[in-house]
Amino acid sequence: MKEQDNPKSALHEKDGIPQPESFSVSAMAKVLTSRKVQPSAEELVKGILSGNISALSRAITLVESTNPSHLAKANDIISACLPHANQSVRIGITGVPGVGKSTFIEVFGKYLTGLGKKVAVLAVDPSSSISHGSILGDKTRMEELVKDPNAFIRPSASGETLGGVARKTRETIILCEAAGFDTIIIETVGVGQSETAVHSMVDFFLLLKIAGAGDELQGIKRGIMEMADAIVINKADGDNVAKAKLAKTEFNRALHLFPAKSSGWIPTVTTCSAYEKTGIDNVWQIISDYFALVKGNKYFEEKRQSQSQYWMMETINEQLKNHFYQHPEIAALLEQNKKAVEENQLSPFAAAMQLLAKYFK
Known part of the structure; x- marks a missing residue:
């Protein structure tokens, strides 16, 4: 009998017991569903005040997030926790x-x-x-x-x-x-x-x-x-x-x-x-x-008050910096000025002043 008359080669897979699923589809669906449900700020605060480590960890993740949509929720949590700190x-x-x-x-x-x-x-x-x-x-x-x-x-x-x-x-x-x-x-x-x-x-x-x-x-x-x-x-x-x-x-x-x-x-x-x-x-x-x-x-209280003022100013500086770099017109001009500085067509100081002038215009 010719080889083409036999559709199966010597390495073909025989029919047998089907392999079980590598993971539970139902369990995975539950996990994905729970991840989509984000607790509210009030729920996280309640969990934090009760000593729930899971709520604390999730709140810290929000606070550390660079996603602008998380900022308001994180601020609400911090404000609610501040009287208890x-x-x-x-x-x-x-x-x-x-x-x-x-x-x-x-x-x-x-x-x-x-x-x-x-x-x-x-x-x-x-x-x-x-x-x-x-x-x-x-x-x-x-x-x-x-x-x-x-x-x-x-x-x-x-x-x-x-x-x-x-x-x-x-x-x-x-x-x-x-x-x-x-x-x-x-x-x-x-x-x-x-x-x-x-x-x-x-x-x-x-x-x-x-x-x-x-x-x-x-x-x-x-x-x-x-x-x-x-x-x-x-x-x-x-x-x-x-x-x-x-x-x-x-x-x-x-x-x-x-x-x-x-x-x-x-x-x-x-x-x-x-x-x-x-x-x-x-x-x-x-x-x-x-x-x-x-x-x-009384130095303890004085130092805490001084630190709070310091971090207020640091937060202002950070937000101004972030807003500057996220400005769409600044982002476009920044790339142009970077190239101009690299090619010695513009001094770093002049390039910076152009960007600041554009931002405050």
């Missing part, structure tokens, strides 16, 4: 990459929840300047804290904001406070040069350092030292204990060279080992002493 202490933690921020925060957070506190960690993950993406892996690093019912971890991409602080971190703090979290920890990218943003939204600023990573004077030169309320030398364990003690002495001497703080607080240096979970109680004692001082001399 400002009942926490806000702690900023920064340090160079590799200093052990995530490990320290997990151990520190577990220590605080052990004291009966509710801890929210706003971990800011650096965004790539090339792909503009972020790994957002802080929950993976803090695997013990993430399972704690009295803790909430929210990683966010830094984007292009100053100091690597997510654009809406300030509003996220308000939502977390309204949800009942009494201790807010903000972990910054730790670039070491532009931490002004996080300093302007926290009550206590903690700088993590490590010993034996080069000349300690290089760390002392940084302006970030002036903002720190405490310096904690991490990884004071094993063969590094002696180096950590020496670094503590050097930093203590250096702090006396800086101007006195308006709060009346004298910055403190201590050592700890997040790996061995030692010295964590001493860190919290230092922070507690600070709050006892600034709440007693």
Whole structure:
């Protein structure tokens, strides 16, 4: 028999039991339907005030959204939560990459929840300047804290904001406070040069350092030292204990060279080992002493008021910038002027002035 007389080859599929569905069509339909139903601002606020983590997470997503249609709803949620906020202490933690921020925060957070506190960690993950993406892996690093019912971890991409602080971190703090979290920890990218943003939204600023990573004077030169309320030398364990003690002495001497703080607080240096979970109680004692001082001399309230004014001005600047770049006529002229500047037909200053003149016309 010729091959063409047999329509089936040796590799044909035999009839048999049909393969089951790779997923449930009915379940998928339910998921898609639930996603289309967006809770109202009132429902999210009610959930936040009752401590519902799902409602809190969805509200934070709205606040972080760059979609203009989400702005009004996010503002309504923030306004409704504002009267229930400002009942926490806000702690900023920064340090160079590799200093052990995530490990320290997990151990520190577990220590605080052990004291009966509710801890929210706003971990800011650096965004790539090339792909503009972020790994957002802080929950993976803090695997013990993430399972704690009295803790909430929210990683966010830094984007292009100053100091690597997510654009809406300030509003996220308000939502977390309204949800009942009494201790807010903000972990910054730790670039070491532009931490002004996080300093302007926290009550206590903690700088993590490590010993034996080069000349300690290089760390002392940084302006970030002036903002720190405490310096904690991490990884004071094993063969590094002696180096950590020496670094503590050097930093203590250096702090006396800086101007006195308006709060009346004298910055403190201590050592700890997040790996061995030692010295964590001493860190919290230092922070507690600070709050006892600034709440007693009214500096705490004064700083909060000053920060609110600062963020009002920052919001104005941000909205003006966004409105400028989203203006259709500006967008067209911007591309023309970019090309003219590249070809040396127009100076950068003149190109900018043309754009501003067009915008304010």
